Amino acid sequence: MRYFFEEYAFDTDRRELHRGTNLVSITPQVFDLLDYLIRNRERVVTKDDLISVVWNGRIVSDTALTTRLNAARAAIGDGGDKQRLIRTLPRKGFRFIGSVQEVQRPVVPPPADVWVERSSDTVPTPASPPRLSIVVLPFANLSGDPEQDYFVDGVTESLTTDLSRIAGAFVIGRSTAFSFKGKAVDVREIGRELNVRYVLEGSVQRGGNRFRLNAQLTDTQTRIHLWAERFDKPAADLLDMQDEIVSRLANTLNAELINAEARRAERSHRPDAMDLYFQGRVFLNKGVTPAFLARAKDFFVRGLALDPDNIEAAVAAAQVDVSMGSSFMTDDGSVHFKAAESALNSVLLRAPNHPRAHMLLGAVQIRTSRAAKGIAECHLALALDRNLADAHGFIGLGKYALERGDEVEGHVQDALRLSPRDTRAFLWFMFVGMAKLMTKADLGALDWLRRSIEANPNHALSHFHFAGALAMMGNLKEARSSAEAGLALDRSFTIRRYRINVFRFDNPEWMARLEQLYEGMRTAGIPEGQ
Known part of the structure; x- marks a missing residue:
């Protein structure tokens, strides 16, 4: 119905x-x-x-x-x-x-199997599975308590829904997936029967006040386990825990499936637009360096050349521009922000409810003196996709731009709750570190900036911030080492470029802290520039 x-x-x-x-x-x-x-x-x-x-x-x-x-x-x-x-x-x-x-939905007979005919003979073979096609099999309830079935089935259903939001994904519906409940399955047979590349399986066990969930992703053609995860934590409100677990799994699987599809695309002799998109996303996830961003942009541009209407490639290309401008890789970051905003507005005319497009538009607005409007765009993105952890991170950046430094960490913690191992977490850590630096919580600032570098050492700006903060606090040896690491990633960075493109604050104390940061960067060995 x-x-x-x-x-x-x-x-x-x-x-x-x-x-x-x-x-x-x-x-x-x-x-x-x-x-x-x-x-x-x-x-x-x-x-x-x-x-x-x-x-x-x-x-x-x-x-x-x-x-x-x-x-x-x-x-x-x-x-x-x-x-x-x-x-x-x-x-x-x-x-x-x-x-x-x-x-009333009309009763339609199930579609016939799809076959392709090989050129060398007439023996029919099944068509190859669609890219990023997956079935979430019903998780097994190992608790021995039938009362837990509602929670176990809820995890399965929510994952099925949330994974369908991944760009380019083909997810087998709940009704078909649940026909395998309680049955011993062979993933290769499942792959053939449902024509999917991946199977997600899992189990849930509750004993006393502890709760454990195991999940694993398997390639149906090779039977190779591509990824596995385990949650082991106190059993609190199961309904709230279900939302958290599903969000974490969906965010992690998004990255893992993109990596798997990119590996397949590398072996393709004639990649199409989505193949190129997946390969570009891998470089986008590696880190914010000129080299990685250039490789990513090249894949997205090639994808758009093959398919100008490819929304995902257009959004990803805009993300490259946002990253270029935000990481001070050019003297005039506004050029990249203008290019990104134009591309994202074009995307939203065609796809008005695209969550990442709204989020990235919000990021541009935050970086171009429209922080309140940008925060609202990020909230809209979250209304469209509750798992979009990066939107929480950008809201934290928006609060930093509005000089509400004490609020930044809370938004980053919201992002980490949804995606604790996110490939973008290093940026969120940097946002908190800078907020704490501005509010003179020096030890906290160093801790968060250090976490940013540990999460992803391929981000030059985190090294420069850390170097400046260390020098402000008298640790010159480590400051110079961090400055050298940043310059190895981005030789063109200068204090002048940073000063031109950084946020402008109305608070005199915050502006004074920025001047202290500039002096710390000089002491650490970061060039002044002309």
């Missing part, structure tokens, strides 16, 4: 919510809650009704129920104050009051 209201399509067969052509990521409990409210829109639904149906009668706190209702409202653009679609009736319950059109 499909229900249409405003610009949304709610598909109960596929368990999907769409806003226009864009898939909206929601957890299974939020989907079930919306499903029940929409199906029962002719009456007021009580709290007990929701708990009975959505949570199977389990004890649920008022806070947990409110959290899921707020998430349901957010998913359909219905603020808690306006309540256009979901109305709360005090002491009575809740009712879906939106105008709904109900459409």
